Amino acid sequence: MPERQETRVSTSRKDWGVDVAAMAGSLVHEIKNPLSTINLSAQLLQEEWKDADTPKEQRALRRLQVMSSEVQRVERIIETFLRFTERHELSLEVKSLNEMLEDLAEFATAEAERSGVQIRLGLSVDLAPFSFDVDLVRQVFQNLVQNARQAMSPGGGELILKTDRVERDGVEYAIGEVIDTGPGIEADKLERVFELYYSTREGGTGYGLAISRRIIEEHGGFIEVQSVKGKGSQFSVYLPLERKET
Structure with a gap:
């Protein structure tokens, strides 16, 4: 491995202190419940409007689809954060x-x-x-x-x-x-x-x-x-x- 023009980064962290995993788990639970409600409501509305034929209804349907997609993205981010903070046995x-x-x-x-x-x-x-x-x-x-x-x-x-x-x-x-x-x-x-x-x-x-x-x-x-x-x-x-x- 060449030594010149080299950039090096070292990682070492030992200052977690409080039980981050427990805090994160509690926070994730509190966030996921309303997110699930929002996502379910958006999906139900999409089902009701699946036969939308006017331009206004079609725009509303697309916005609901975007809403569901973004909620699911946030849920994935939260799950990733939870895995990151989890302490392994x-x-x-x-x-x-x-x-x-x-x-x-x-x-x-x-x-x-x-x-x-x-x-x-x-x-x-x-x-x-x-x-x-x-x-x-x-x-x-x-x-x-x-x-x-x-x-x-x-x-x-x-x-x-x-x-x-x-x-x-x-x-x-x-x-x-x-x-x-x-x-x-x-x-x-x-x-x-x-x-x-x-x-x-x-x-x-x-x-x-x-x-x-x-x-x-x-x-x-x-x-x-x-x-x-x-x-x-x-x-x-x-x-x-x-x-x-x-």
Whole structure:
């Protein structure tokens, strides 16, 4: 990965304090009830006016259809926010990150090759199994791999999955890296890639990276991203080899 003209963003948040998930759940419940009522009323009115024949009635029907569509969009946004704030109960097992990434690469190869993307592995033999939630961490890497593949479509490129063992501030981490040779991310956009609802890709949902960061932080780790415009991006996931009891 080139080092010059590099932009790097590191994420680490531990200041949630209050139980955001409980507050969000209560708020979502209070918002969804009136939204459901509005949506149901709009649908009933659409049914009544489905045979509208005058221009005025047809305009009213179209407005009701827009109303229903917008209410459903707000409901999806709320559901995404709820998933983001939800605290995961980690199911910790001593597993091999190398083996997990090997399985993921095998699973992703067929679709990647259809996009002209070649997957390479660079897994460290020094990285022993350690304790993490396999399903949640796999979800994180699946999202990163999918993002990398989409960034390189339709022109294709190379996607590299690497692991290593590193020390940061006296803490031993397993590091898993997803590196692509795509177009890279502009510096002003890179600062926002972990924001909820923000996406650098047209049609992107904007919550995959936000939820991924949340999952890694729940493990006591963090994610870094480096990017060189026109040369590619590198997402580095740091997971502590030993968890501290809190």
